[in-house]
Amino acid sequence: MTHENTAPSRRVAVVGAGITGPLLSLCLARLGFEVDLYEAYVRRAQDVGSFLNLAPNGRAVLERLGLADRILEQGVVATSIDFTNHKGRELVQNPERTTNIMRGELSGALRESATDSGVKLHTAKRLVALDETGDGRWRIGFEDGTHAEADIVLGCDGVNSAVRSLLLPDAPRPAYTEVVGSGGRSEIGTGELPVDGRFHMVFGLRGFFGYQVVSPGVVWWFENHQEVRERTFGELAEIDDARWVAGLADRHRPDPAVVRRILNASAGPVGRWPVHEVPPLDTWHRGSAGVLGDAAHAVAPHLGAGAALGLEDAYELALALHEHPSTARAFTAFEESRRGRVTAMAKQARQTGAVMTPDRWITRVIRDLMLPMAIKQGVRKGTEAYSYRPSPWPLTGA
Numbered sequence: 001m002t003h004e005n006t007a008p009s010r011r012v013a014v015v016g017a018g019i020t021g022p023l024l025s026l027c028l029a030r031l032g033f034e035v036d037l038y039e040a041y042v043r044r045a046q047d048v049g050s051f052l053n054l055a056p057n058g059r060a061v062l063e064r065l066g067l068a069d070r071i072l073e074q075g076v077v078a079t080s081i082d083f084t085n086h087k088g089r090e091l092v093q094n095p096e097r098t099t100n101i102m103r104g105e106l107s108g109a110l111r112e113s114a115t116d117s118g119v120k121l122h123t124a125k126r127l128v129a130l131d132e133t134g135d136g137r138w139r140i141g142f143e144d145g146t147h148a149e150a151d152i153v154l155g156c157d158g159v160n161s162a163v164r165s166l167l168l169p170d171a172p173r174p175a176y177t178e179v180v181g182s183g184g185r186s187e188i189g190t191g192e193l194p195v196d197g198r199f200h201m202v203f204g205l206r207g208f209f210g211y212q213v214v215s216p217g218v219v220w221w222f223e224n225h226q227e228v229r230e231r232t233f234g235e236l237a238e239i240d241d242a243r244w245v246a247g248l249a250d251r252h253r254p255d256p257a258v259v260r261r262i263l264n265a266s267a268g269p270v271g272r273w274p275v276h277e278v279p280p281l282d283t284w285h286r287g288s289a290g291v292l293g294d295a296a297h298a299v300a301p302h303l304g305a306g307a308a309l310g311l312e313d314a315y316e317l318a319l320a321l322h323e324h325p326s327t328a329r330a331f332t333a334f335e336e337s338r339r340g341r342v343t344a345m346a347k348q349a350r351q352t353g354a355v356m357t358p359d360r361w362i363t364r365v366i367r368d369l370m371l372p373m374a375i376k377q378g379v380r381k382g383t384e385a386y387s388y389r390p391s392p393w394p395l396t397g398a
């Protein structure tokens with residue numbers, strides 16, 4: 001693959017090296033921009049032990065850039081997503097091929113590819129200030145007292161985005177979804193569960209459980225349940241792993257025995273998070289600075305769509321900045337092309353969440369009656385969501 005650098009040299013600061021930020025940096029570097037990528041952490045506690053499911057539309061972006069094999073090397077393909085109810089009855093199978101991958105591995109591989117493309121990565125740099133300098137440039141202040149300047153600032157700093165708060169103070173704040181998520185890895189007897197390539201989803205009575213047997217005796221799992229009172233990330237982290245997992249096993253007592261078997265065999269750290277969402281913003285930019293990915297639209301995780309949406313954003317914004325000499329115009333075109341899609345996905349994620357984690361028994365009864373139909377509809381909509389294909393890459397002919 002060849003890369004010509006034809007865009008005028010503009011210095012870009014990308015803030016946040018989770019998923020959206022490294023891919024955006026990589027795309028911009030390939031298009032000839034000079035890119036500094038700033039990340040608050042060296043290694044994030046939130047990444048420990050947890051995996052995410054990358055939808056086909058996310059993979060399509062990586063494929064278009066010739067990166068899918070390299071980035072997803074540590075991932076495990078799921079040939080279908082199989083839904084069962086709390087009695088173990090099979091409800092529906094979604095035949096889409098997706099990839100489960102540890103969050104830290106995905107982020108790490110994206111960062112590595114970005115630096116290989118010429119991006120300068122700066123870790124332990126938490127943005128705390130953002131000011132226009134008067135000549136159309138930006139001055140960034142970091143928590144450690146240092147500063148940097150850039151022509152364009154792009155906030156990929158996630159649901160609690162500092163760039164969003166500083167740049168667009170009237171934008172909606174993250175709202176707690178009354179859902180707590182957690183995830184980990186378990187070790188069971190070799191051959192106890194088949195390595196069947198399927199991502200299993202169980203609609204439990206008091207929580208939602210997903211798992212895949214990724215190799216003989218090794219299971220990756222996640223769990224979502226409702227908690228009306230919000231506990232902070234710090235409060236959740238203080239709970240001992242064994243106690244947390246025992247609580248989950250108890251919660252899933254009425255559900256198929258396989259759920260408790262996996263939870264009781266938990267090995268290694270268990271990640272857990274209060275889940276927040278940010279509705280898609282009305283405006284994603286001011287002048288030559290803006291936000292994307294979760295910073296612009298943190299959709300509830302029930303669809304497993306956020307990471308893929310962030311990759312789509314990154315790819316499309318890089319192309320828009322390449323095509324439009326005016327950054328503000330590039331942002332306007334980008335927002336127009338993305339708003340409808342992310343708004344529809346956010347709505348669908350919220351509806352799915354209500355089905356996954358019902359709080360009252362009557363809601364549960366209705367859910368169980370409606371579940372097969374609702375899931376079939378969800379699978380159809382999911383297929384629509386997966387159907388995004390990236391615009392052609394301008395320089396490689398890919």
Ligand SMILES: Cc1cc2nc3c(=O)[nH]c(=O)nc-3n(C[C@H](O)[C@H](O)[C@H](O)COP(=O)(O)OP(=O)(O)OC[C@H]3O[C@@H](n4cnc5c(N)ncnc54)[C@H](O)[C@@H]3O)c2cc1C
Pocket residue numbers: 015016017018019020021038039040041044051052053054055125126127128156157158159160161162163181182273275276292293294295301303304305306307308309310
């Ligand atoms: C419980 C749960 C399960 C999920 N499961 C899935 C799934 O299965 N599939 C899926 O596609 N999506 C899933 N998601 C959503 C997905 O994690 C997000 O959509 C995705 O991580 C967004 O990527 P991002 O790069 O925009 O933000 P993030 O991944 O949040 O990255 C933001 C980065 O910015 C850094 N940062 C933050 N503040 C600053 C600052 N001030 N200065 C510098 N750096 C900063 C952070 O440290 C981080 O590295 C899930 C989310 C949750 C909460």
